[in-house]
Amino acid sequence: MEQFTINLLFVGASFALYIGIAVWARAGSTSEFYAAGRGVHPVTNGMATAADWMSAASFISMAGLIAFTGYDNSTYLMGWTGGYVLLALLLAPYLRKFGKYTVSEFIGDRFYSPTARMVAVICLIVASVTYVIGQMTGVGVAFGRFLEISNTAGLLIGAAVVFAYAVFGGMKGVTYTQVAQYCVLITAYTIPAVFISLQLTGTPIPALGLFSETTATGAEGSVYLLTKLDQIVTDLGFASYTEAHKDNLNMVLFTLSLMIGTAGLPHVIMRFFTVPKVSDARWSAGWTLVFIALLYLTAPAVGAMARLNITELMWPNGTSGEPVSVQTIETAPEYDWMLTWQKTGLLDWEDKNGDGLIQYYNDQSDAMAERAATNGWEGNELTNFNRDILVLANPEIANLPGWVIGLVAAGGLAAALSTAAGLLLAISSAVSHDLLKGQLTPNMSEKAELMSARIAMAVAIAVATVLGLNPPGFAAQTVALAFGLAAASIFPALMMGIFSKRVNNVGAVAGMLSGLIFTLVYIFLHKGWLFIAGTNSFPDTVDGSLFGIQSTAIGAIGAIINFAVAYGVSMMTKDTPQEIKDLVESVRIPAGAGAAAADH
Amino acid sequence: MADQTSYVRAAEDGVGYWKANLRLIIISLIIWALVSFGFGILLRPMLAGIEIGGTDLGFWFAQQGSILVFLVLIFFYAWRMNKLDRQYGVEE
DSSP states (O other), rough: OOOOOOOOHHHHHHHHHHHHHHHTOOOOOOOHHTTTTTTHHHHHHHHHHHHHHOHIIIIIIIIHHHHGGGGGGHHHHHHHHHHHHHIIIIIIHHHHHHSSSSSHHHHHTTTTTTHHHHHHHHHHHHHHHHHEEEEEEHHHHHHHHHHHHOHHHHHHHHHHHHHEEEEEEEEGGGGGHHHHHHHHHHHHHHHHHHHHHHHHHSSHHHHHTTSOOOOOOOOBBBOOOHHHHHHHHHHOOOOOOOSSSOOOHHHHHHHHHHHHTTTTOOOHHHHOOOOSHHHHHHHHHHHHHHHHHHHHHHHHHHHHHHHHHHHHHEEEEEEEOOBBBHHHHHHOOHHHHHHHHHHHSSSEEEOOSSBBOOOOSHHHHHHHHHHHHHOOOOSSSOOOEEEHHHHHHHHTTTTHHHHHHHHHHHHHHHHHHHHHHHHHHOOOOOOOIIIIIIITTTTHHOOOOOHHHHHHHHHHHHHHHHHHHHSSSSSHHOOOHHHHHHHHHHHHHHHHHHHOOOHHHHHHHHHHHHHHHHHHHHHHHEEEEEEEEOSSSSSSSSTTTOOOOGGGTTTHHHHHHHHHHHHHHHHSOOOOOOHHHHHHHHHOOOOTOOOOOOOO | OOOHHHHHHHHHHHHHHHHHHHHHHHHHHHHHHHIIIIIIITTTGGGTTEEEEEEHHHHHHHHHIIIHHHHHHHHHHHHHHHHHHHHHTTTO
C-alpha cells in the first residue's frame, strides 16, 4: 500500500474515533459542557488536561528545536513542565475554592471591577490568538506533508478543518475525547522513539537511550550517544550539542517566562476549576504533569537521535569521508523522505559547486573555511531544513515501517487540532460571553450570543491563518511568545489576588495593562508590528535586541513590571474593602468549597 | 451559626494554617528553582565534573532531572497539604 493511503487511513480512523466518542458522550447543556471535568477522577482529568495542553509546539516542533541547538533549548523542557509546579502551589487549589468557571470572572470579582474583568479578557484574547498562530504553523506543516502539497495549501486546508472541528461544538470539552487524543498522541510519539532508541543504543526506553552507549562499535570501542553526536557535529563546524552557547540571563528569563506563562494560560487553568474537591485540584496538577512528562522525557532523546541520524545520512562514510551524492538522494529508498518533504517547500538542497555531492556543514564556521577551500565547497548544500518537520519526518528518516509514519501523522494532527480548537472556543466565549454579554450589550439574546461566538471564532482563525502564512518563528517559538504574553498579564494578577489582600482594583488594572503593553510592544519591536515581517525596529537576535533580551524571553520582565506596578499603585490608592479581604480569606481555606457555580 | 469564641479560634487556626502553607510553598519553590535555574543553568559549571552518560550532570538536570523533581514536588506538596488540611480542621 502507498504511504499516502496509509497516512489517510490512520488520520481518518483517529478522527472517526474522536467523533464517535464525542457523539456518544455529548454534553447536553452549557453547564454540562463547562462541568465536563466534574465527577471525573483526577487521573482521567490529568490525562485530558495533558492532551488539551500539549499542542503542535510540544509534539511537532519542540524536539526539532532541541535537535538543531542541543543544550540551549533545554529551556523549552524545563519551562513547559516547571509551570505546573507554580500552578499546583500558587493557583489551582485557590481558584477551585473560588468556584467560578473562568479566569476573567475571578479577576473581575477579586478586584471588584468590571474594568479589571475586561482587561483580563483582552489579555486572554491577545495571548490566545498568538498561540493559535503557532498552532496553525504546525497544522500547515502536518497537512502539507500528508496531503503531499505545499505548506501554504496545507495551512489553508488545515484552517478549514480546525474551523469545522471547533464549530462542531462542545466536542472539545468532552473529557473522554481528550483522553482518546492523549492516547493517540503519546503512542504516536513514543513508538518511533522506541524503535530508534533500539536501533541506535539497544535500549528500549528512549529517555535512558539518550545517556547510553551506541550499539555501533568504532575503532576505539563503543562510545556514548552524546559523545558521538558532539563529535560529528563539531567535525562539521556546528556548535557542540551538549555545551551552553547562549548567555545565562536569556536562558533563565526564557525558562521563567514559559513557566509563568503555563500557569497563566486560561484554557489550562479552567480545567482545575471543575474538579470535585480542592484536594483534587492539587492531585490533578500532579497527574497532568505525569502525562506531560511521558512526552517531555522522550523529546530530548528524539531530538538528539534524529540529529545523529540526519547527519549520518548526509555523511554515510563518516564526516571525513565522501558525502551523499545527489543521485543517491534521488534514487536510494532510504532517502525517499527527502523527496517527499521537498514538495512541502520545507526541505531543500542544492549542489552549489556542481560536484554531484551534497555537503552538509556549517558554512559560517571559521574552522570549516579552510576545509571548504581545499575541497572546493561553496557553502552548505542542505540549504533548508525547517525545524518543524523533524518529528514528523523522524520515522521516515530512521526507515521505520509505513504504519509508524501514519501513526505519527495522526498524533501530530491530534495535538495541533485539539489545542487550536480549544483555544478558538476560549477566544469565542471570551468575546461573546465576557465582553459582549458581560459588558457591552447585556441584553443580548442567547441566539445572538451564539452567533457572535461563531463570528469571533471565524475572525480569530482568519487572523491566525493570515499571520500563520508568514509566521514570526517556528511553531514552538511562536507559542513561546504567547506564553510570554500570558506570563506578563494574567499570572501576576491571579497570584496577587490570592496572596495579597492589599492589591486593589486600580493596582490590578494598571499592573495587567503595563505588563501586557510592555511585552507586546517589545515583541513587536523585534518581530514586526502584528508580526508583519520587515516592520521591526530591532533585529531578533540576542546582540541586536533592545535590552539584550530576546523577544521570546521578555515575558518574565513583563511579569515583574506587572507585579511592581500593581503593588506600587495599590499602595498609593485606597485599601481594599472588607468584603474583598473576607473573599481572599475564604479562598485560602479549602473548607466549604461546595460545587463550582456557573455564572451563566 | 458559630458563636464568638469558635469564630476567633477558627480565625487563629486559619492564620496558623496559612503560615504553614506559605512555609511549605517557599521550601518547594526553592527546590524548584534550584534544580532548574540552578543545576540546569547557572550552577551547571560547578557540576561539570560529575559525568553521566557521555555528558555532565547539569545537562541531565536541564533535559530530564528537573522534570522528575517537579513531579516529586507537586505530589509531595499535595500530600503535605492534605495532611495540613486535616490537622487544622479545614478540609472539605
